[in-house]
Amino acid sequence: MDTQRGHTNRRRFLLIAGLPLLTVGAGMTYLLWPEPRTRLEVRTDLEPLNRRLGPFLGELTDAHWLGYDIDDKGGDRGIPSPDSRIRVVGLARLPAGGAAAITGKPDHAFAAGGAPSDLPAALKQYLPAAATWQHSPGFDAYANGRGAAEQPSDGTPTGRYLFDADRDLVHFDVLYLFT
Template sequence: MDARRGLSSRRRLLLGLGAPLLLGAAGLGYAVWPEAESGEKVRTDLGPLNRRFWTALGDVSGAHWLGYSNGAPLSETADDRSVPSPDSRMRLVGVAHLQQGTANRIMRDPAHHFEVSSLAGLPVPLKPYVPSSAAWKQSETYDKVALEEGLSVIPSGTFRFDGIRDLVYFDYVFLYT
């Protein structure tokens, strides 16, 4: 009988020590996991981007992007995990490669006056995918025309192009239905 009691005491001791150690290890793993820092996962799938931007940009490749509920925080310091917003707008922000020559073809269109621009407010998770030496150009008229093409609800946003690398940076808000 004493042998049984000793065995169950050891099990209780091991459970008493093991459970907190396992929970602590799981918490530490979550804290150091790359996505846990910002709560934002960089996506690389192309389907949603090609469906949304095809008429304006053609097929994109090599994309790195984030998708947010418009009520969600999107800043360098944001780490707000709260109740989802009733706002049904979605925001897509990211960078993608265009087919060769597409960026220069778009920027040469005389209907749009492209000017040198910067990427203010770039989300931290995207920084590794955006070349620091990119020469970004933007046109407000291009943004307006490109975003209203074929859509029943006019979204808002901007496109910036780097003609040297055939890159597009997009920051786009649309009504999610």
């Protein structure tokens, strides 16, 4: 009978002492857990863009862009996918006459392209309202093929490029698949 009473007292002590410790531990975990990413920061650095897009666009300047994993849920703590899809989207200025030089090549057959679609909200303020965008599926195929051949470590790109020759602007929306 005394041995059972000792077990009951020990359980009561562990419950009374352990409950506050568990509560403090849960509270500290909550305070120290990283916040989910709710907003993307617009980037203006040029080196990553010029490394990936420069070989077929020329030296880019005055860029506003985003680069992010489109499968990232922010605060999701699941097992990461073996494949990641990185979206690089934004606007940049080409050297003087650079857009006209690209759109003027007859082998790409550029035509009116309409405004960029599915532009993230953070970039909309940098999109000129009166831009006259031109697009060429042939140039997209050229740029995507050239990027895959020259930059195998940077993933396999699929992208769409729009040009405004009056402002020497390029809008790029490229998806890199890393396997």
